[in-house]
Amino acid sequence: MTAPKPLAGADLCVHCGFCTQACPTYLTLDDENDSPRGRIVLMKAIADGSLAVADPAAALHLDQCLGCRACETACPSGVPYGHLLEETRAKMVERRPLSLPTRVLLYVFATPTLAAAFFSAGRALRALGLAALLSRLPGRIGIMMATLAVSHRARARDYRPRAGTPSREDVAVLQGCVMEGLLAPVNRATERTLAYNGYRIVSSPGQKCCGALHAHAGARDAARALARENIAAFEASGAAYVAVNSAGCGAAMKEYDHLLADDEEWSARARTFASRVRDVSELLAAAGPIQAAGQPRKLAVDHPCHLQHAQRLTDPPAKLLAALRLTDAHDLPDASSCCGAAGLYSLENPGLSQRILAPKMASIAASGADCVATGNPGCMMHIGAGLLRAGSRVSVRHPVELLDEAYSREANV
């Protein structure tokens, strides 16, 4: 047996407990084993060998973690919770394989031809109205179909940058798996709004799924393989920045340096690459962005966890929305807590995921908003599915879509 490897960063935890009230699963389940502090204790025990890797109780509580990382922005000591969780899950996967549906999904996402087929089937279900119909079914299938039904197609018309816009850096846009597969309009809106603000969009053939879902699940080798392919593809594009419109993907790609830290051949390239990754809101904020009158509406803003907690970005998304000069746009009162989407979580833990979504649904209803803005495909679809199933008419849009529509209207008048 090899000597137990200490969990790097876990020692920063002095057990103060300040994280507990930031944790959606603790507030839902009321068990400290389902709090960051409790999970850190379990992860430390697994790392030092005092607890079996396959301990069923520990596995349950670690599986129930959303990975939202709200504990990280509550922690005075700076415990790198997300890294501890990925490292522990990777260790657990060796002893306890992932569920078959999860393995299949991860394989599909990592394989472009399969992903293309998978998402076209999804789009067909959506186009035929079957997804909306089947969303009324109870359980997992209903949730999945609702999630599919609320993904959407383009609404804005194409437009060109204004003459005289100062030119900015070359940018390659991550197309992503789910975003391009089901929410392609968000990618087009990303490209158009960046171009409108002076960035030059360059293509980067060979890019793939970012591997975030693989890393979160503990499938580190698959995540590393995807990271290497993406690094190579984006390097070849010659772009100064990699623009990402999915908060989860952006967070993962900004941490490629951590993922590949032990890879002698790739660690330096991963560091350089990670330093070039930007959320689309960061690039737009750096450019202003150019103002345009947004459609008057009552907008509620929700902050994706991997934008605010993992990437620690709050000002750039606010600047992006401020460009719309909306008079009635407000953060949801619980904008800092997770909606329950959390990647594959909504499919793996549907019951708990829906319980975590419930307060968000209530605060959206109480806000009186007719539209919710959030910058992550998982959140868009999970919140949208919740609203659809509740019979609500509130729409969910990516912030760049709102900006794109405003630009499109102004350019096409």
Next chain:
Amino acid sequence: MDSNTRILADRLANIVGPRHVKTGASELLVYENDGLPGYHKRPRLFVAPGNREEAIAVVQALAAANAPWVARGAGTGLSGGSLADGVVMIGMQRMRRILAIDPEARSATVEPGVVNVSLTKAATPFGLHYAPDPSSQAACTIGGNVAENAGGPHCLKYGVTLNHVLAATVVLPDGELLELRTPDADAVGFDLLGAFVGSEGCFGLAVDITVRLTPNPERICTMLADFTTVDGAADAVSTIIAAGIVPAALELVDAGTIAAVEASIYAAGYPTDAAACLLVEVDGPAAGLDDDVAEITRHCTAAGARSVKTATDAAARAKLWQGRKKAFGAMGRVAPTLAVQDAVVPRTRLAPVLREVARIAEKHGIRVCNVFHAGDGNLHPNIPYNGHDSAEAARVHAACDEIMAACIAEGGSITGEHGVGLDKLPYMEDLFTPDSLDAMCRLRDAWDPARRANPGKVVPVHRCREWMATPAARS
């Protein structure tokens, strides 16, 4: 697990539901600690009642089984008070409903698991807040605050938990329900509620608590004064208080603490080259507040402050306070284990005591980070160290003993607000005579004759003359 524990667990599961009883070793791990790293005591089992009826039934079932128990709120305590060494732990975190807010009577009735800051949030629409604000207020519970008679920065002006508890319903350890109300003008007899607040879980389990809500002040100013010597900051504290000003809060953070906080997500903008900073807040009617600010600024400058900055808008004040309030948690950046002291000394003796603490630290080769309620003379020397290094741990323990002795020698006490719990137990005999300790045991016996609630805490067991013979009193 022995068969008696299995039977007890089943009985409790019938009351609260099986998901809320923990008996497995892995699920009990997190309940081995409170907010003080360095102690590990495994509970016999963990049970979390979800409402008043369940809580009463749990205590009654434990009484029937003659099983000792310890109540725990959020586990943020800093004296080991909620550690359960082989006895049952009752977790109160599920009981977190605010039962009523009465804006006219300026009071709120809450379940004990309500988090301190949630009560203030709920009271905000009425222009009210819950005044006692321990630094752990974002996580700690009202029930735990009552048990420890918790303090906090603003207790300098507004008083500690005791001054804000109006009533409580308590299950005595024998299962009897007791309504404790603050004696009003007509009431006669002993103030039993006053005895209960701060009894560190030894007198019973509160199932609801009614507290006073305080009107928000019209205006608040928060000042940050930065000093090149700790002495200067300590002297400024004495002169401000001596001048007759009662700040809402008067806190001191030293260089070691500033370094940890400024490296954290709660960086407050404290100058990292200062030897110490004072955080001074004044509040009240807008008229006259500027005079207080000017006078405090004068005293700080006279004591050697390099600069005194004033924050009046809510965001800037919140930032200054976040640094102070999260300082304890930020100590993990220095070392993984932490010894926390909670001594109180006469305010006028702050400077010499701080010098003595620094001397003791240097002598033992340890690091002390001071962050404390200077206005109350309530010191918190935090000593970050590596608990895996037994030689270092021994030096820390020796230094702690000397720091305590120094505080007592200056006319001080061993705890201001964290409670005695387990951590300060050895110092009780330095502070109290055998007769006093015996009197405490007898008071405890009046509430809990079977000695089932929080055994082994607060009063050293061997000081209780008839204590040792009972099954609950495990050494």
